[in-house]
Amino acid sequence: MEEPTYILACVSAALVSAVWLLKTWRHNRQLNPIPAVGASGIWGYYTGGLRYMLHAPEMVQEGCTLYPGKAFRVPRLFRWDFIVSGKTLIDEVASAPESILSALEGNKDSLKVDITIGPEILNHAYHIDVLRTTLTRNLAKCFPDIRDEISCAFDDVLALDGAEWKSVPALSTIMSVVARSTNRLFVGLPICRNDDYLKLMVRYTIDVVIMAQVINLMPAPLQPILGPFISPRSRGIRKGTTHLGPLIEHRIAQEKAFGRDWPGKPNDFISWLLDSAQGSERTVPDIVVRILTTNMAAIHTTSSVFTHVLFDLTSHPEYMPALREEAERVVQELGWTKTALGRMYRLDSFLRESQRMHDNGPVTMTRKVMDPAGFTFSDGTVVPAGSFINATSRVEHFSPANYEDPDDFDGFRFSKLREEREQNEGQAVFNKHMVTTSVEHLSFGHRTHVCPGRFLAAMQLKAMLAHIVINYDVRSATDGVRPPDDVFGIVAVPNRKAKIGFRKRL
Numbered sequence: 001m002e003e004p005t006y007i008l009a010c011v012s013a014a015l016v017s018a019v020w021l022l023k024t025w026r027h028n029r030q031l032n033p034i035p036a037v038g039a040s041g042i043w044g045y046y047t048g049g050l051r052y053m054l055h056a057p058e059m060v061q062e063g064c065t066l067y068p069g070k071a072f073r074v075p076r077l078f079r080w081d082f083i084v085s086g087k088t089l090i091d092e093v094a095s096a097p098e099s100i101l102s103a104l105e106g107n108k109d110s111l112k113v114d115i116t117i118g119p120e121i122l123n124h125a126y127h128i129d130v131l132r133t134t135l136t137r138n139l140a141k142c143f144p145d146i147r148d149e150i151s152c153a154f155d156d157v158l159a160l161d162g163a164e165w166k167s168v169p170a171l172s173t174i175m176s177v178v179a180r181s182t183n184r185l186f187v188g189l190p191i192c193r194n195d196d197y198l199k200l201m202v203r204y205t206i207d208v209v210i211m212a213q214v215i216n217l218m219p220a221p222l223q224p225i226l227g228p229f230i231s232p233r234s235r236g237i238r239k240g241t242t243h244l245g246p247l248i249e250h251r252i253a254q255e256k257a258f259g260r261d262w263p264g265k266p267n268d269f270i271s272w273l274l275d276s277a278q279g280s281e282r283t284v285p286d287i288v289v290r291i292l293t294t295n296m297a298a299i300h301t302t303s304s305v306f307t308h309v310l311f312d313l314t315s316h317p318e319y320m321p322a323l324r325e326e327a328e329r330v331v332q333e334l335g336w337t338k339t340a341l342g343r344m345y346r347l348d349s350f351l352r353e354s355q356r357m358h359d360n361g362p363v364t365m366t367r368k369v370m371d372p373a374g375f376t377f378s379d380g381t382v383v384p385a386g387s388f389i390n391a392t393s394r395v396e397h398f399s400p401a402n403y404e405d406p407d408d409f410d411g412f413r414f415s416k417l418r419e420e421r422e423q424n425e426g427q428a429v430f431n432k433h434m435v436t437t438s439v440e441h442l443s444f445g446h447r448t449h450v451c452p453g454r455f456l457a458a459m460q461l462k463a464m465l466a467h468i469v470i471n472y473d474v475r476s477a478t479d480g481v482r483p484p485d486d487v488f489g490i491v492a493v494p495n496r497k498a499k500i501g502f503r504k505r506l
């Protein structure tokens with residue numbers, strides 16, 4: 001190498017290193033006041049990152065014990081994540097607007113949404129508004145269909161004859177029922193019973209989660225180049241189009257020919273999406289992507305919650321008679337209606353208590369800090385721009401300040417309170433329904449990004465529980481012992497192998 005070129009290369013390398021060192025130093029200076037958990041010594045960051053992959057729940061618990069009500073950081077393999085506990089800081093995360101703490105950007109990064117699902121979801125998430133408004137408004141009207149699908153799906157998946165006991169894997173059985181009943185509302189009959197379609201809707205979530213992990217291990221510049229080769233997106237759209245393409249095209253054509261409220265227009269999620277879609281959003285691939293995404297948000301969450309409910313019911317069989325009495329009495333009085341579900345206080349309470357005690361991991365509400373100045377909490381803690389903040393709900397869900405005997409499962413904890421309050425103060429004051437969120441009950445999130453599907457989920461969960469207690473006896477296949485969760489990093493799911501015994505009541 002010529003001497004001037006050599007000197008230029010050395011100077012450039014020195015400059016780049018200096019800039020990098022300066023940036024790292026400034027970044028670390030910003031981080032230093034925030035305590036770190038699980039990372040000490042020279043290699044601590046990396047060994048801590050590995051430890052977090054294997055023992056996230058324990059490390060989050062350690063942080064909460066050492067720094068109660070404060071922010072702390074945990075090492076991921078390539079970055080620090082920030083976690084907050086305590087009512088004040090959790091509420092600040094929950095209340096921050098999207099432009100300051102972004103949920104979309106938080107998920108975009110962890111799930112590589114632009115590659116695994118598609119940019120359309122990030123550009124205009126109008127399907128979330130449809131869930132919040134039209135879908136929620138239509139739930140009572142659509143309830144008979146959902147109820148019918150739940151009933152038929154249980155008949156089909158359990159396939160019981162006479163009064164024999166049959167043991168089935170809990171999670172996968174429940175997932176079949178949830179996928180069918182959700183899609184009865186999303187796309188209607190007969191597609192909601194098509195095995196290949198349902199497999200796609202269930203599998204897509206798993207593929208997105210796995211492939212996002214793989215893509216996240218690639219160097220950033222290679223992600224948009226190599227990511228699409230392993231992304232489930234193209235296959236999802238292709239298969240989704242096979243099932244939904246003709247139906248979507250037919251609806252667009254009907255609307256063109258006969259106007260927006262054409263005769264015979266089905267009242268389902270596809271129609272509601274088309275009512276709100278603009279321009280290029282009114283195409284088969286765009287609608288298919290939104291159906292895939294909404295199924296992603298709906299199926300695994302609702303199925304996990306209900307599987308936990310079954311584990312709670314079979315490990316606490318003493319609740320069955322009172323649940324059954326209430327469900328039978330209310331259905332006899334009001335029939336199978338959404339109003340009837342609203343009167344099932346004990347079922348509502350049992351579901352809420354099960355959600356309080358079982359979540360899908362130690363952290364929730366992932367947000368990316370968007371403000372270039374960072375995010376400043378009310379206690380003065382500053383989390384730098386571009387960082388990821390999470391909340392942990394476990395401390396609040398198990399705090400004796402919020403719940404009496406918080407470690408005990410008390411299925412009627414909330415219904416007892418409701419009955420007491422109604423006797424003393426009238427109906428309006430009760431604010432601990434299944435769908436009510438607060439910093440003490442974060443199962444559906446809280447405030448800015450609170451789950452817009454929770455009214456649908458609550459309706460399905462209650463209808464499934466009422467259907468089971470009225471029509472079946474259930475028992476644990478593990479002698480009343482509650483099967484432990486399966487934990488993968490920061491994700492916890494109900495034990496996937498555990499079985500539940502069902503017997504038809506004659």
Ligand code: HEM
Nearest residue numbers: 103297298301302305365366443444445449451452453457
């Ligand atoms: C029991 C079942 C469910 C649970 C436990 C659950 C839980 C949650 C939680 C904790 C959040 C908030 C996350 C955050 O703040 O970052 C959320 C958001 C969301 N959920 Fe659910 N969910 C359930 C069912 C559903 C269903 C059935 C749908 C769709 C029909 C749905 C659609 C969504 C969407 C679109 C968001 C994002 C909202 C936003 O970013 O503004 N969820 N859910």
